[in-house]
Amino acid sequence: MQRFALSGKVALVTGGNGGIGLGIAQGLAEAGADIAIVGRNSDKNATAVARLAALGARARAIVADVAKPEDCRAMVEEAVAAFGGLDILVCNAGTNIRKQPQDYAPEEWRLILDTNLSSVWFSCLAAYPELKKRGRGKIITIGSMMSLFGASFAGPYAASKGGVVQLTRALATAWAKDNIQVNAILPGWIDTELTRRARRDVPGLEERVVQRTPAGRWGTPEDFCGIAVFLASAASDFVTGTAIPVDGGYSVQG
Numbered sequence: 513m514q515r516f517a518l519s520g521k522v523a524l525v526t527g528g529n530g531g532i533g534l535g536i537a538q539g540l541a542e543a544g545a546d547i548a549i550v551g552r553n554s555d556k557n558a559t560a561v562a563r564l565a566a567l568g569a570r571a572r573a574i575v576a577d578v579a580k581p582e583d584c585r586a587m588v589e590e591a592v593a594a595f596g597g598l599d600i601l602v603c604n605a606g607t608n609i610r611k612q613p614q615d616y617a618p619e620e621w622r623l624i625l626d627t628n629l630s631s632v633w634f635s636c637l638a639a640y641p642e643l644k645k646r647g648r649g650k651i652i653t654i655g656s657m658m659s660l661f662g663a664s665f666a667g668p669y670a671a672s673k674g675g676v677v678q679l680t681r682a683l684a685t686a687w688a689k690d691n692i693q694v695n696a697i698l699p700g701w702i703d704t705e706l707t708r709r710a711r712r713d714v715p716g717l718e719e720r721v722v723q724r725t726p727a728g729r730w731g732t733p734e735d736f737c738g739i740a741v742f743l744a745s746a747a748s749d750f751v752t753g754t755a756i757p758v759d760g761g762y763s764v765q766g
Contacts, residue, residue: 519544527605531704535733541569548591578631628672684753700759727760
């Protein structure tokens with residue numbers, strides 16, 4: 513299993529203090545990586561770092577607003593200073609506001625696009641010089657099933673996540689010459705703090721998701737451990753520009 517080993521690697525995970533981001537960070541830690549998580553909630557950061565440390569990983573939290581390019585440069589600098597370099601970037605930070613299209617305010621559109629899409633751009637540009645310096649690197653972006661199809665209550669979110677996939681493909685083609693692979697994960701309906709709000713906001717959502725999903729359940733953050741290790745490790749060195757659903761089969765139902 514040496515191709516999947518991440519011992520000696522350094523990973524930076526935005527939005528890594530909870531939900532899918534923490535699930536990914538746990539998978540990378542279990543494979544041997546050192547982990548820097550980025551989040552703005554100090555209590556959640558401390559809890560996440562403790563959980564990763566319990567897995568045997570060197571871990572630290574970084575406070576940054578990934579919608580700001582200067583913060584993204586600073587978070588990369590802090591991770592490199594702490595661990596000696598950077599090998600893996602996971603762009604997971606995201607948000608959503610659920611409304612009908614005509615009900616969004618312009619500032620809500622900007623918030624969602626900046627958090628979900630601009631942050632990926634800024635994070636990748638900040639990490640690129642460090643990955644190139646190492647002679648190889650892995651970038652994992654987080655799209656969504658909304659990258660594939662829309663929903664009446666998620667217009668800006670769907671636009672941002674569609675953009676993430678196209679940006680992933682563009683960066684993959686641009687940086688292949690630098691031995692940097694860039695791939696996207698497309699989560700389905702996962703049991704997180706964000707989707708718990710959706711279940712309160714959208715009547716019947718819980719039942720409809722289970723009914724449509726061939727796996728017969730909602731996903732969990734731990735369902736992302738394996739795919740993250742694969743995309744972060746040498747096992748995926750000839751895989752780039754892909755967008756892989758992790759949704760229990762939800763998206764194949766048409």
